[in-house]
Amino acid sequence: MSVIYMLLAISILVALIFFIAFIISVRSGQYDDSYTPSVRMLFEDELLEKEPDAQNFNQLDKPK
Amino acid sequence: MTDTSCFHCGLPCEAEEIRFDEKSFCCNGCKTVYAIFRDNDLSYYYELEGAPGKTPEPLHGKFDFLDDPLIAERLLEFQDGSHSVITFNIPHIHCSSCIWILENLSRLNSGVYSSQVDFPRKEARIHFNPDHISLKELVGLLNAIGYEPSITLEQYEGESEKVDRKLIYQLGIAGFAFGNIMFLSFPEYFESGEFWLEKYKGLFHWIMFAFSLPVVFYSGSGYLTSAYKSLRSGMLNIDVPIALGILVLFIRSTVEISFDLGQGFFDSLSGLVFFLLLGKFFQQRTYSFLSFERDYRSYFPIAVTRLKADASEENIPVHQVETGDRLLIKSGSLIPADSILLKGEGKLDYSFVTGEARAVSKQSGDRLYAGGKQLKGAIEIEVLKPVSQSYLTELWSDAAFSKNHRTAFRNLTDRIGKRFTVAVLSIAFLAAAIWLFIDPSRALNVLTAVLIIACPCAIALAAPFTLGNLLRIFGKKGFYVKDTESLERMALVDTVIFDKTGTLTTTRKNSIDYTGIELTEAEAILLKNTLRASGHPLSQTLYQQLASYNIVPLDGFEEHLGEGLEGRLADEHIRVGSSQFVTGMPSLETGGSEVHVSSNDTYKGRFVIRNSYRKGAGKLFEDLSKVYALAVLSGDNESEKAYLEDLLPPLTPMYFNQKPKEKLQFVRELQQDGKEVLMVGDGLNDAGALAQSKVGIAISEDANLFTPACDGILDSRQFAKLNVFLETTKKAMKIIYMSFGFSLMYNVVGLYFAVTGQLEPVIAAILMPLSSISIVGFTTLATNWISRKIL
Numbered sequence: 108m109s110v111i112y113m114l115l116a117i118s119i120l121v122a123l124i125f126f127i128a129f130i131i132s133v134r135s136g137q138y139d140d141s142y143t144p145s146v147r148m149l150f151e152d153e154l155l156e157k158e159p160d161a162q163n164f165n166q167l168d169k170p171k
Numbered sequence: 172m173t174d175t176s177c178f179h180c181g182l183p184c185e186a187e188e189i190r191f192d193e194k195s196f197c198c199n200g201c202k203t204v205y206a207i208f209r210d211n212d213l214s215y216y217y218e219l220e221g222a223p224g225k226t227p228e229p230l231h232g233k234f235d236f237l238d239d240p241l242i243a244e245r246l247l248e249f250q251d252g253s254h255s256v257i258t259f260n261i262p263h264i265h266c267s268s269c270i271w272i273l274e275n276l277s278r279l280n281s282g283v284y285s286s287q288v289d290f291p292r293k294e295a296r297i298h299f300n301p302d303h304i305s306l307k308e309l310v311g312l313l314n315a316i317g318y319e320p321s322i323t324l325e326q327y328e329g330e331s332e333k334v335d336r337k338l339i340y341q342l343g344i345a346g347f348a349f350g351n352i353m354f355l356s357f358p359e360y361f362e363s364g365e366f367w368l369e370k371y372k373g374l375f376h377w378i379m380f381a382f383s384l385p386v387v388f389y390s391g392s393g394y395l396t397s398a399y400k401s402l403r404s405g406m407l408n409i410d411v412p413i414a415l416g417i418l419v420l421f422i423r424s425t426v427e428i429s430f431d432l433g434q435g436f437f438d439s440l441s442g443l444v445f446f447l448l449l450g451k452f453f454q455q456r457t458y459s460f461l462s463f464e465r466d467y468r469s470y471f472p473i474a475v476t477r478l479k480a481d482a483s484e485e486n487i488p489v490h491q492v493e494t495g496d497r498l499l500i501k502s503g504s505l506i507p508a509d510s511i512l513l514k515g516e517g518k519l520d521y522s523f524v525t526g527e528a529r530a531v532s533k534q535s536g537d538r539l540y541a542g543g544k545q546l547k548g549a550i551e552i553e554v555l556k557p558v559s560q561s562y563l564t565e566l567w568s569d570a571a572f573s574k575n576h577r578t579a580f581r582n583l584t585d586r587i588g589k590r591f592t593v594a595v596l597s598i599a600f601l602a603a604a605i606w607l608f609i610d611p612s613r614a615l616n617v618l619t620a621v622l623i624i625a626c627p628c629a630i631a632l633a634a635p636f637t638l639g640n641l642l643r644i645f646g647k648k649g650f651y652v653k654d655t656e657s658l659e660r661m662a663l664v665d666t667v668i669f670d671k672t673g674t675l676t677t678t679r680k681n682s683i684d685y686t687g688i689e690l691t692e693a694e695a696i697l698l699k700n701t702l703r704a705s706g707h708p709l710s711q712t713l714y715q716q717l718a719s720y721n722i723v724p725l726d727g728f729e730e731h732l733g734e735g736l737e738g739r740l741a742d743e744h745i746r747v748g749s750s751q752f753v754t755g756m757p758s759l760e761t762g763g764s765e766v767h768v769s770s771n772d773t774y775k776g777r778f779v780i781r782n783s784y785r786k787g788a789g790k791l792f793e794d795l796s797k798v799y800a801l802a803v804l805s806g807d808n809e810s811e812k813a814y815l816e817d818l819l820p821p822l823t824p825m826y827f828n829q830k831p832k833e834k835l836q837f838v839r840e841l842q843q844d845g846k847e848v849l850m851v852g853d854g855l856n857d858a859g860a861l862a863q864s865k866v867g868i869a870i871s872e873d874a875n876l877f878t879p880a881c882d883g884i885l886d887s888r889q890f891a892k893l894n895v896f897l898e899t900t901k902k903a904m905k906i907i908y909m910s911f912g913f914s915l916m917y918n919v920v921g922l923y924f925a926v927t928g929q930l931e932p933v934i935a936a937i938l939m940p941l942s943s944i945s946i947v948g949f950t951t952l953a954t955n956w957i958s959r960k961i962l
Binding site for chain 1: 267270271274287288289290291292336339340343344347350351354371374378
């Protein structure tokens with residue numbers, strides 16, 4: 108079999124994988140709200156930094 | 172007065188400043204919310220955005236109906252044992268802090284599993300455990316932190332809307348196929364005749380064919396069906412030549428590769444569909460957080476409390492209310508149907524209906540109209556008419572609200588489309604006929620080539636991109652238009668009609684004039700503190716005016732509902748209220764609302780409170796009157812006629828005492844005289860006129876709340892620029908015409924190749940995307956240029 112068939116098959120396969128990924132992402136609603144995730148993305152980092160601190164303070168505060 | 176603003180809601184701490192935790196708060200409500208957040212380690216809320224909050228409003232059992240399992244079930248999206256899902260519309264969602272706090276609801280109550288905010292739609296979807304927190308408690312929790320959801324009858328009756336993602340799929344598929352087909356067709360453009368290519372040409376062709384199938388029959392299906400429908404109804408729209416182009420491209424390409432005549436036009440075909448869908452996509456994106464279709468159901472409560480014969484209470488859905496029912500209307504609730512007041516003091520805010528924020532007092536035995544909101548205390552009423560037949564709601568049975576009364580409008584592109592189709596078909600057949608004499612074998616080639624190259628892709632893109640872009644620019648400036656078609660209609664308008672109350676006047680600011688003997692400081696202090704105890708809107712307005720005086724506790728206070736107030740401090744005694752109450756004589760007409768004052772039984776004077784007119788109203792009328800016929804329609808009496816005549820250009824027609832139906836009729840009569848009417852209004856009483864007119868624009872102080880069905884919502888701060896917006900739509904239409912000129916130029920070049928029988932696939936592949944892209948570029952730049960004036 109000529110190598111061209113294999114190359115074609117691979118290139119189309121790769122394209123199809125991306126295409127299916129696209130369909131799945133649309134289906135799961137990722138394109139319904141394109142704004143909120145951009146904001147939400149920024150929360151997590153700051154929360155992780157802050158949370159341990161806040162909890163420690165709480166434990167210190169409670170006995171008083 | 173202090174200059175500090177509330178740490179929670181950002182409003183100035185006018186009356187009383189509460190210090191808590193080294194921060195200032197304007198009221199106890201705000202302080203409480205802060206305390207809740209602080210105690211739950213959620214003070215990050217205040218770090219994201221400054222003063223993001225809202226003062227929670229007392230509920231007064233407003234959401235009691237949520238305890239009814241039947242009602243709750245209809246609102247829930249999903250319910251299974253210990254897991255329920257509900258989506259709330261929360262108007263206050265406005266910043267990243269809101270998203271953050273709502274998505275961390277689970278930290279405030281362990282009954283909440285998770286929550287997700289859809290910011291553009293201002294919605295929060297909450298998963299919760301109904302065993303731990305009932306729906307009513309959940310709403311209570313949201314309210315307690317200042318995020319009261321709006322639960323309306325519309326939501327209750329309406330089917331849950333399905334998200335339509337078809338266009339995204341179609342666009343994705345077309346783009347996917349377009350990219351792949353381009354790769355596959357490229358080699359042949361540059362390396363024709365090479366041995367290696369010749370060998371595999373067939374394979375490449377058939378793969379391209381396979382890719383083009385979903386493009387034509389799925390992505391392009393909208394154009395094919397639309398063209399079919401328009402042919403059947405005998406009205407040629409722009410989709411006819413497009414569908415013709417798509418089909419001819421597909422069939423000719425298939426024939427070419429089947430008989431090995433050439434490589435076909437698969438790349439042009441998929442590119443064409445891709446660009447067309449892109450235009451559609453661009454045009455379709457609108458303001459998902461705004462509703463342009465609201466009717467009275469958006470304001471009416473879902474359920475009301477009915478009093479049974481044995482005086483026990485039950486919650487029933489509002490559409491089950493029947494004539495003769497006795498209802499209990501709680502403070503802050505809406506009167507759902509025309510009725511008679513039986514018990515209690517009615518203090519009704521009809522701002523939903525008229526846009527007029529002043530409360531009306533009603534006594535037992537008075538007739539109440541649907542749509543009024545009871546402000547203070549509970550009342551008992553007897554229903555006279557069912558909900559759908561009340562004075563206000565009856566309006567919606569008018570033909571103006573039937574859905575298809577505007578479908579008759581044909582947009583510019585479709586109007587051009589008709590002539591275009593005729594022209595293209597005649598050129599195609601003429602050219603083919605000529606070639607029949609010269610070289611019959613090429614006649615069919617020429618016929619199809621003309622249909623391909625003349626496919627009006629660029630024409631079809633001109634309007635969506637121009638108007639779509641304008642829609643976005645307008646949105647940024649505070650004018651939210653429903654769709655691009657509304658912009659087109661706006662450009663055709665020749666008559667502009669304004670509502671008065673709430674449209675020309677603002678409900679936020681009042682101008683207060685005092686006439687009479689000047690009050691001494693002691694009297695002013697007493698007056699302020701007397702007013703402070705009253706919830707009447709006029710008292711509140713006046714109270715804010717006197718903010719600079721001290722707050723002292725009164726020795727005596729009495730409120731005579733619907734008449735006035737009495738206050739006593741040491742040996743000072745003051746009476747505030749209606750003329751009848753203070754002087755014992757009926758009031759003389761002055762226009763606006765009056766508050767009379769007497770101190771120790773000597774008459775001092777009166778405050779006249781007027782709605783102040785929006786800034787720039789006079790200038791706006793002057794500018795508009797150069798181009799448009801104008802009129803003012805008011806539901807109010809003529810008391811402000813003289814003042815209006817002063818403000819507006821001379822001879823502006825004004826009509827007073829207009830009922831909602833009469834407003835609608837007024838617009839209809841103008842239309843029968845051939846006028847294209849634009850109506851500017853605000854309340855539900857304008858809803859009929861807004862729906863009947865060519866374009867209905869609602870003025871709103873806050874775009875999230877309170878707009879009747881309309882074609883556009885104008886932020887009240889932009890009111891004075893209405894004429895600039897209208898002017899810009901006219902310019903946009905010129906841009907579309909210019910784009911048509913542009914695309915015709917491309918067509919002429921393409922047609923030269925087509926009629927001379929030399930249309931190679933590569934020419935089509937270059938010409939078609941080039942024309943589309945240059946149109947998109949031109950319209951985008953041009954719309955930005957024409958809208959630079961709107962600041």
